[in-house]
Ligand SMILES: Cc1ncc(C[n+]2csc(CCOP(=O)(O)OP(=O)(O)O)c2C)c(N)n1
Ligand code: SF4
């Protein structure tokens with residue numbers, strides 16, 4: 001099987017964004033995932049988000065680990081630089097890339113196996129650094145690519161196609177990220193593009209670590225009755241708690257929000273997001289309250305979605321380190337060396 | 352036997368008692384008198400309370416290796432008195448703290464025992480527990496100064512340099528020096544036969560450890576991203592890089608940094624960060640040691656196959672497993688050469704001393720970027736953490752870094768389409784682009800099967816085309832890596848071949864063998880893959896003594912694998928007890944092997 005490039009045909013009638021690009025220009029090669037796989041829907045949500053954000057494809061880097069989910073960066077933005085790394089290690093590659101060039105936008109695509117089992121260490125440490133990136137977990141509760149073993153996100157009682165139900169506590173990416181201080185945390189569902197697209201936009205523009213845990217059913221290995229990550233189960237127990245609108249920099253907030261429910265937040269590039277609290281009790285600016293709410297609701301079997309926590313104020317990795325604004329990779333090597341003749345002076349200290 | 356300017360001093364102390372600065376003072380004083388020295392640490396994998404030794408070899412000839420003699424033992428650790436005494440070479444001296452006399456223990460007749468009541472003297476003259484301990488260290492420096500006839504003015508000057516404005520510290524340290532000095536002068540015939548006499552053999556030399564030198568090399572190479580996970584004996588490399596950067600990489604106006612040091616969560620992450628940064632076009636490196644290399648191997652294979660530059664410093668320690676973390680070895684040669692699953696092989700560079708750590712560090716970035724592949728610099732604990740006297744290294748301010756085949760935005764403008772893995776120049780090295788530079792430059796980096804265009808493939812012939820080109824690149828690498836150091840003396844049929852820190856001991860052995868009328872040629876390899884010169888050298892000789900510091904003859908194996916060296920003429924001399932190589936071992940082993948060959 002060779003990779004299939006999509007033919008680039010121009011459709012004069014397709015809408016164009018500010019860069020004169022159509023949504024098709026943000027596509028990648030043809031997906032080789034199973035028909036109906038949740039991951040493909042997330043790919044199309046990403047494409048819509050970057051198209052609407054007018055992102056220059058070559059200014060975005062897409063990085064992944066290994067898994068069906070981690071294959072998807074080839075299916076969007078063929079004009080972007082991509083890096084399909086090794087299993088569970090997307091965060092470290094992204095950390096190094098970002099350390100070298102802070103000017104690009106970084107999108108990391110991972111799976112629940114990739115991030116919560118083999119890569120759990122790298123996942124949590126990227127959060128601690130408040131790495132400026134958009135981190136997507138395409139969460140299906142199983143290892144798709146190795147044919148359906150449970151992953152660490154499988155819920156207690158969830159049944160596999162064959163064999164016994166899972167009895168181990170799941171690792172919940174959202175509460176993990178909350179406890180570690182991620183600065184933008186959302187959960188969504190591959191089948192809910194309306195909610196997902198603005199969440200991705202906000203995650204891309206957020207300055208700091210933005211995590212989206214996206215339920216993304218595996219039609220082949222985990223979409224049967226008794227699975228808690230199936231389309232049917234997700235639809236049944238799924239609740240919007242906080243929805244979100246994205247408002248580009250030049251635009252005003254126009255919509256009429258119900259009093260007490262709207263919470264506008266300014267992003268560093270001048271754009272805004274407006275959180276719409278479906279549940280007025282919910283407070284997406286408090287880690288402690290968010291944590292408690294999540295615990296209670298997930299114990300009740302509910303799947304809580306939306307932008308669950310956001311904090312635009314915390315410095316990201318480079319600012320924590322006190323680095324120059326110019327990307328380190330752009331500094332000329334000459335400028336990085338001690339002045340001419342300095343070596344002699346240094347060596348004098350070793351005599 | 353010890354003689355003037357040919358003395359080995361060994362100081363036995365307890366770690367965590369601050370003896371390192373006293374030992375440094377002693378070593379520097381001798382060096383400043385123009386007499387070559389080397390200082391070697393033998394320390395436990397522990398923070399406080401265990402025995403530690405510092406060995407100073409004074410050698411007029413400037414030999415760099417360890418000697419297997421101990422002429423003057425300064426036994427400051429009661430726990431190890433017996434062992435320390437047993438180690439003194441016949442005819443030598445043992446100094447110990449006679450505040451608590453140990454006549455029954457110290458019963459060797461062939462050495463001279465010199466008791467000096469250091470504790471008592473320091474308790475009488477100084478207040479405070481910590482001060483007394485520190486001053487006891489300085490007092491033994493004073494005693495050695497008297498015994499070896501060191502220049503007190505040089506010592507005073509060194510103390511002034513160390514303490515600067517803090518005059519009271521200079522005074523109290525000088526007082527401690529005096530206490531030891533005067534006691535020795537009054538009670539023993541000073542100086543001993545083996546003393547230090549000022550000469551002029553340290554001009555244009557410096558004393559530095561290899562990790563400091565490698566860190567300085569990284570600064571000069573323009574490295575901006577360093578990722579690491581602490582591990583002995585590589586830790587001081589990043590510590591040094593950090594302190595050089597604090598000085599040279601902080602903008603004086605904005606106070607902002609032009610470097611990023613990331614302490615990773617483990618070595619898997621450290622190497623992942625290096626690859627991410629190199630992919631973006633920064634010069635990036637990670638220092639580590641054996642266990643770290645083991646963890647990094649999956650990523651090293653990715654870097655090889657996806658062709659991403661990376662610089663890895665492996666400061667080798669004694670394996671396997673945790674092994675002896677504070678002892679030296681060269682036992683990672685094979686695991687580094689072929690690190691990772693699948694058909695992989697990697698460029699190795701072998702500095703032999705700190706001066707070469709500096710130049711090799713700079714070179715490693717040039718080679719990694721030129722060849723778009725990982726380059727591993729294999730030093731070891733002996734080079735990395737010990738104090739070597741080496742010629743002042745030079746830097747050419749005209750140095751132009753080799754960034755390799757990177758297409759600029761202008762280049763891409765001129766191109767129709769860019770494909771990542773095409774061998775346009777026939778040297779096996781493709782062109783790369785940096786993310787963010789130009790829309791046409793985009794490509795997908797992957798460790799999965801790919802064809803020469805950069806696309807995913809599961810087609811056998813497309814796959815094979817790429818891995819075959821990697822072999823061609825390997826042959827190009829062979830011509831670019833540093834050439835060996837070769838010394839021919841007459842037309843000897845036999846030779847010594849070694850690597851890295853084996854250099855000092857082998858060269859000294861050559862001299863000693865020559866004085867017995869045994870002439871041997873010499874080859875020290877500086878890199879893997881081996882070039883024409885190494886191949887020619889091996890072919891030219893009938894017997895080659897391969898000296899290396901591991902059990903399994905890894906260098907010999909590599910010679911057989913890479914240049915098909917005939918194993919029948921390769922005689923392994925293996926030194927792997929964790930101590931640095933000494934010339935005596937090489938001489939004795941060569942003589943033994945020669946005798947065996949004669950008998951056969
Ligand atoms: C070191 C290593 N071990 C095992 C594998 C095999 N492997 C490939 S993908 C995968 C699990 C992927 O699961 P997940 O991240 O949830 O992705 P999904 O396929 O479900 O989208 C495993 C175990 C591997 N590639 N590398
Ligand atoms: S196996 Fe599951 S996760 Fe993988 S492509 Fe098929 S449906 Fe998607």
Ligand SMILES: [Mg+2]
Pocket residue numbers: 067111112113138139140141142143144151
């Ligand atoms: Mg999965």
